[in-house]
Amino acid sequence: MNQITSFRAWRNALSIGAGLFSLASCAQSHPAPEPISTLNSNTVSEQRATAVFASGCFWGTEYYFKRQPGVVSTTVGYIGGQVDHPTYKQVCTGTTGHYEATLVEYDPTQVDYETLARLFFETHDPNQQNGQGPDIGPQYRSAIFYTNDAEKATAEKLIRLLRAKGNAVATVLLPSSRFWPAEDYHQDYYDEKGGRPYCHKYTPRF
Secondary structure, X not given: OOHHHHHHXXXXXXXXXXXXXXXXXXXXXXXXXXXXXXXXXXXXXXXXXXXXXXXXXXXXXXHHHHOOOOEEEEXXXXXXXXXXXOOHHHHHOOOOOOEEEEEEEEOOOOOOHHHHXXXXXXXXXXXOOOEEOOEEOHHHOEEEEEOOHHHXXXXXXXXXXXXXXXXXXXXXXXEOOEEEEOOHHHOOHHHHHOOOOXXXXXXXXX
């Protein structure tokens, strides 16, 4: 079973009822599913590619990518840290090194990577350091996790364009690594709960 196939199998196994869990605080802890390897995952299938973006609370990041034509599915989770099987409670401490992020599976015949990267920069404040909106902490930093040189070059180009417009871009570019899906109750949060993101909004920047 290849990476994309296993990814789809995990997605299909998610419980629709997971949205009923309460999210009152970071104090809750539920076991996280097995990791998804994102290394070179964009080359697994000619009809599917993946990209990983971190822009603050992953609920808001996912909200906008789910609505982008050409996106097949989204998964929120944790990436970039040094702890295996991280839980939300652990990541909330800001000590595991993880970012809250969204893994985006898309059809490259319908939408390209640059379009997704532009959407990333236009749906959060890439100039804010150490957080996003009222969410402060290392897990909420702005980052793009690239899987190849082409993705990195695209992100670098967009950052140059933004800086030329006077933006002090804080977004960091990091090589992609093991992605740990978050607990079920975090998946598709706004579709399950209703409402709109509290610290993400669309702002034209290019």
